[in-house]
Amino acid sequence: xxxxxxxxxxxxxxxxxxxxxxxxxxxxxxxxxxxxxxxxxxxxxxxxxxxxxxxxxxxxxxxxxxxxxxxxxxxxxxxxxxxxxxxxxxxxxxxxxxxxxxxxxxxxxxxxxxxxxxxxxxxxxxxxxxxxxxxxxxxxxxxxxxxxxxxxxxxxxxxxxxxxxxxxxxxxxxxxxxxxxxxxxxxxxxxxxxxxxxxxxxxxxxxxxxxxxxxxxxxxxxxxxxxxxxxxxxxxxxxxxxxxxxxxxxxxxxxxxxxxxxxxxxxxxxxxxxxxxxxxxxxxxx
Numbered sequence: 001x002x003x004x005x006x007x008x009x010x011x012x013x014x015x016x017x018x019x020x021x022x023x024x025x026x027x028x029x030x031x032x033x034x035x036x037x038x039x040x041x042x043x044x045x046x047x048x049x050x051x052x053x054x055x056x057x058x059x060x061x062x063x064x065x066x067x068x069x070x071x072x073x074x075x076x077x078x079x080x081x082x083x084x085x086x087x088x089x090x091x092x093x094x095x096x097x098x099x100x101x102x103x104x105x106x107x108x109x110x111x112x113x114x115x116x117x118x119x120x121x122x123x124x125x126x127x128x129x130x131x132x133x134x135x136x137x138x139x140x141x142x143x144x145x146x147x148x149x150x151x152x153x154x155x156x157x158x159x160x161x162x163x164x165x166x167x168x169x170x171x172x173x174x175x176x177x178x179x180x181x182x183x184x185x186x187x188x189x190x191x192x193x194x195x196x197x198x199x200x201x202x203x204x205x206x207x208x209x210x211x212x213x214x215x216x217x218x219x220x221x222x223x224x225x226x227x228x229x230x231x232x233x234x235x236x237x238x239x240x241x242x243x244x245x246x247x248x249x250x251x252x253x254x255x256x257x258x259x260x261x262x263x264x265x266x267x268x269x270x271x272x273x274x275x276x277x278x279x280x281x282x283x284x285x286x
Contacts, residue, residue, distance in 0.1 A: 014114045016121035024125035027098055034094055035129075041087040042133040046076050046141045054148070068148035070159055073167075074238045076141045080134070081171050082203060085178040088130055089199040092182025093192040095122040096277065100190060119187065119281040123274075126179055134175050138168045163237040170235055177226055177269060178203075184273030188280045203227065214254050222254060226269040229262040 029035065053067040065072075098104075099118070142164050149158050159167075178199070185195040207227030215222060222228055232254070257265075 014116040014120070016117040016124075020113070020117060020121045021125050024095065024121045025128060028091065028095060028125060028129055031094065034091065038087045038091060038130065038133055041083040042080065042130075043137040043140070045080055045083055046137045046144075049076050049079070050140070050144045050148075066149055068145040070145065070149065070237070073141055073145040073159065077138065077167055077171055077238055080137055080141070081174045084134055084137075084171070084175045085203050086200055088175040088178030089182035089196055089203075091126050091130055092179040092184075093186035093195050095126045095179075096183045096186035097190065097192045101192070115281045115284075116278055119278050122183060123180070126183070127176060130175055130179055131172055134172060135168070138171055142168070159237045163235060166235045167237050170230075170233060170238070173266070174230055177230070177266065180270045181226075181273045184275075184277035187277040190284075207231075211254070219254060223257055223261065224265060226265060228254060229257055229265045232257050233262055233266075 050067050050072070053064075053072055056064040057066055145159060145164070182195060182199055185199065186192055189195055202225075207225060210222045210225055210228055211231045
């Protein structure tokens with residue numbers, strides 16, 4: 001009778017082990033250029049943004065508002081979301097293709113590891129990097145808003161703690177979507193460059209256009225683009241922030257989506273691209 005050792009059983013399991021997740025985590029962390037981009041787009045942006053605002057305010061307080069004004073918070077988090085989405089896509093695409101580009105995929109399959117486990121290990125490994133840096137950047141924005149604002153300025157109200165938490169969760173969800181789509185699409189296409197370009201176009205060009213223009217007879221189709229329900233899910237504390245894109249973020253003109261529809265579209269994008277990535281990983285030739 002043949003007996004399987006615990007080691008071989010763990011290797012064939014579709015659930016990734018902690019050690020496998022740790023290996024994927026280290027592989028991503030060792031990519032210096034990638035880490036530089038992620039830190040710059042998640043932590044560097046709010047630091048530079050608020051640093052410039054603080055300098056302007058100190059040089060001319062009469063004409064330049066405080067660094068922590070609520071409108072500045074809305075702009076900072078919105079820009080973090082848009083550039084952070086690009087960083088998330090780049091991280092996901094790298095996580096999805098590093099084995100192929102390094103020529104290691106065949107060796108990993110030969111060792112007997114489950115292909116599903118190889119794919120699933122990339123998710124916690126990548127998200128632990130992405131979400132931690134995004135959290136640091138958001139904390140910077142929240143602290144500046146809390147301590148360097150002017151609550152007694154006319155017509156302005158400081159965001160409550162609950163609204164800040166909601167904005168932070170919305171930001172993290174936005175980046176998670178970017179990572180999951182980038183991961184699934186890169187595994188499907190077997191490369192990193194084209195998926196990154198396609199998703200940058202989606203984020204910077206297509207989504208702002210669809211958000212700011214209601215196309216007759218195609219409203220429900222527009223709602224299927226994940227950036228549209230995410231824009232409708234955007235917390236009120238982030239209203240009025242500057243956007244990146246051809247329309248400048250002039251405002252959401254599509255009819256409001258019901259909560260269940262927003263949740264359904266976001267879930268389908270995350271789970272759908274995960275399923276596509278798992279299928280391609282399981283059927284790819286070694």
